[in-house]
Amino acid sequence: MTTIQNVAVAGGTGNLGSYIVQALVAANFNVTVLTRPTSNSTNKLPTIRYQQTDYSPSSLSSVLQGQDALVCSLGVFGTLDQTHLIDACLNNGISRIVLSEFGNAPHQARLPELDFARTSKKAVLDYAIQKSSENPEFSWSALATGNFIDWAISRFPAEMGFCFPERKARIYDNGEERITGTCIRRIAEAVVGILKRPEETKNRFLRVRSLEASQNEILGAFEEVMGAKWTVEYVNSKEVLERAKEKLAKGDKGAVLDLVSVQLWQEGMGRSIVVSREEADNELLGIPEDDLRTVVKGILEDKF
Structure with a gap:
């Protein structure tokens, strides 16, 4: 797998996304933040490229040109939008997507009343697995962090x-x-770790804790x-x-x-x-x- 250098971030002006963007910049990645035309965020950094998109296929093709990876940091109600982002990666030659999974791992028990969040995340993960199996040049990563x-x-x-x-x-x-749990800046650092170790983190659901x-x-x-x-x-x-x-x-x-x-x-x-300390992926991701x-x-x- 080629080295990842150019990284787009969906949701990069949000609570977690802003930390991810800062960590990527500190690690010397070239960062593009995707924003909606209706966004009024003032949380912008001068060293970052901001691109407006309505998340339609044509709009995404325009703003994702030249990217090596796409990091998704979307709220729970934007989870299913990631299927369109996976398609955009495939259409634009992007080799890696980091899914917006941050939270609990799939195997963890949860209250039935909270299953709505897991259901949509499972659908996205299944889609990513399917597309990566059909397209060897494309891969995904996901990260369970527990509570921020x-x-x-x-x-x-x-x-x-x-x-x-x-x-x-x-x-x-x-x-x-x-x-x-994982402190929010450590989550951002873990995303950097994923992109710095693309082969070791390829098509894996990783787990960390701080x-x-x-x-x-x-x-x-x-x-x-x-x-x-x-x-x-x-x-x-x-x-x-x-x-x-x-x-x-x-x-x-x-x-x-x-x-x-x-x-x-x-x-x-x-x-x-x-995850237990012994089984965590902290060492791999530098956390x-x-x-x-x-x-x-x-x-x-x-x-x-």
């Missing part, structure tokens, strides 16, 4: 259980359920770093799940955040261990494990 843990704690303090400005914690069940912790351990880290005890509220995950189901029945989309909280933290379920207290310090420094 530093970003999630900062962005969704109530759902993750850590409202650090008020020093209040919302602990599910006994607080001992463990999850693996830390493993329980809610109690995260709470302990916050208390230690901030030098103060927190007020703790204990909640029953089964009750939260039932309330979320009632919200869903009423069409309340806010139920999804409650469901994700239960998916993560429900006692004894083991739904959110993406270190992060220290929990260092991560907490970073969250606090970013917010205060």
